[in-house]
Amino acid sequence: MDTNQSVNLGLPKRKLKLLLEVLVISTKLGLTSFGGPIAHLGYFHNEYIRKRQWMDERSYADLVALCQLLPGPASSQVGIGIGVMRAGLLGGVVAWIGFTLPSIIALVLFAFLLQGFDISNAGWIHGLKIVAVAIVAQAILGMGQKLTPDKRRVTIAIIVASITLLWQTAFSQVLLIVAAGLIGLWMYRKMVVQEALNLPVPISRTVAVLSLTIFFGLLIALPLLRQVMDNSWVSLFDSFYRSGSFVFGGGHVVLPLLERELVPTGWISKEDFLAGYGATQAVPGPLFTVAAYLGAMAKGISGAIIATVAIFLPAFLLIIGTLPFWNSLRKSTHVQGALVGINAAVVGILLAALYNPLWTTAIIAPADFSLVSILFIMLVFWKLPPWVVVIAGIVGGVLIGLI
Template identity: 75%
Template sequence: MNSVNVQQTKAQRPGSGRLRRLAEVALVSAKLGLTSFGGPIAHIGYFHNEYIRRRKWMDEKSYADLVALCQFLPGPASSQVGIGIGVVRAGLLGGLMAWIGFTLPSVIALVAFAFLLKGFDIDGSGWIHGLKIVAVAIVAQAILGIGRNLTPDRNRVTIAVITASAALLWPSAFTQVALIAAAGIAGLWLYRSAAVAESPELPVRISRTLGAFCLILFFALLVGLPFVRQFTSGAGWLPLFDSFYRSGSLVFGGGHVVLPLLEREVVPSGWVSREDFLTGYGAAQAVPGPLFTFAAYLGAIASGVSGALIATTAIFLPAFLLIIGTLPFWNALRKNPRVQGALTGINAAVVGLLLAALYDPLWTTAILAPADFALASILLIMLVFWKLPPWVVVLAGAAGGMLISLI
């Protein structure tokens, strides 16, 4: 009898082990989703502390390689790192659980804020204007931070400035795609002879067949959705899904760069006003988790709960397809100097896109008087030099906006 029980226990272990790992991934990622303030770079630090240092789900070198892969791909880098760790820990379903846990808290918070904004006439409130000024400070901080790393020499500064100028002179989604492609070609030429650092291989448990399928599906949706949208009269949920999928597919450099892409998708179409767009972007700084959940707010403003679900799914789907699709091939790709050269140019263009976004729509809409400039400067100092958490800066910005409205 005892031997039978032992055999049953052994037979149940694989399934029970997988369920235990899935539950563990869901709980730990939810904890991170509730506490991870500070943007993608800070998120990677939180992940390292929780997943690597405390739980040892991956060794240090493999984690560094995974972070490098996600920095290479378009999309939300921190979310892709979390998905990758979930996949390593508990398979494809583990990746899904890791994303849900990390993303859901901020989605709920921003959808609730969207309904608050729609239910009450608060567009002209001083604290709302303060949130717009917060967005200026946040993006300025991002430019200072990544600019030092991604544009350290004359060639890359030149790429960044040309990109910013072109994005402002010819504002469109097509222009941004063309600029990213041109920067990649420039980087391929300028840095074709740069040395590639040696690094250990990343252990991957995904077949190349599945990886290839995900990459094919990614490009099929990117190319096919606009075509189908054009021939379906733009009705129903498809236009919203197409706009957010395309935005999630073309963002290099993390959450802040999605700002100009989303603004040019949702504001000219009339789904979201420019004032509501900037208000929500300021509010998104006050919640933990990935900045891409800003899409949930925009979808809720445009089309209620269903719009929030469509927008959130669409903007994160490219992240799933790309991380699952490229993991099996990454060990070979990262040793290619041409790939590294193209990435160098693209990263410089990212700085240019951020610089353009800082001016339009942020600066032109939020900085309307000397008092606005003074508040933005104070908030920037709080972020850069005092190293205060973003939620503290958001509260200070809202309070400063109310004070300015009384002057």
């Protein structure tokens, strides 16, 4: 056997070893990463950067910056990006599977539990709804401090929140995000952009363009197919794909988008929807895995698979499609200015969701307000893990039901 043959035989083995390595580490993270997207980035840094040095500090920071810019689940996109850089495109898929599968399994089992028993009025379900209020309130506080630090951005957020509550259509939030981006582009067009090093990317621009073409092609074609075919599976895929495509700011913001896609159509009740959102706080991994629960409630195991693939697919297509161009985009004042406006709009959309459907559904008595206040303090001031707050909310909900 000559040297070239030995090298060719060694390459598949090395690739398989890298993929297995990515799968093992990402699965470990999927089993232990509690606390939401910000905490996930800390776990990633510890495992991928500090312990294994798969990327340097600056490259990791740049990757995080890109994923914060894109719509979709930022922490999942960071994990996908690290998997791609470590083991190619298939490495990104493996990294996503490891990080999301544990919570997907847990949430599908929870969906079957709800379907098997008539527990819609159970006290612990009410407790999960109150947990969701506290979690979203915490997210608004943190995001508001970071993304709306001045009166102009606060104004954008409040206007977006008001319009979102008064004009509830399938496309209102998308139009508001676009409008906020244009306003940010104009108001912050002269902002200073810090100089940054180039991020090494193992993806060709041809692959990137193909990925972006698929992303926008599906975004246009799916609603048309939904109208022409009148097929429930196409409709389900379209709802979750569009929700995954227009979520800026992390998993919490997907709540109002999914609620308006699924509850009015009768696929899931508002009570079951909020119970699933509360349960998602108790499992590790990305908040977008709530799609597995919602899909299972709507159409069983097949629905869970379709919904999960659909809501995460935009994240794959966008991270692959933008990585090769990121070095140029992140130096643009226009891109950065638009992002400032979009981020302010995200805070507004989340504020609207805190009121409706969360507050109006869960906080209906003085005892509910007392419990949500306690849970909020536990999260924000005591800084307890979300799973502890979930347990406290369940116990509190049961006690309220006994009063």
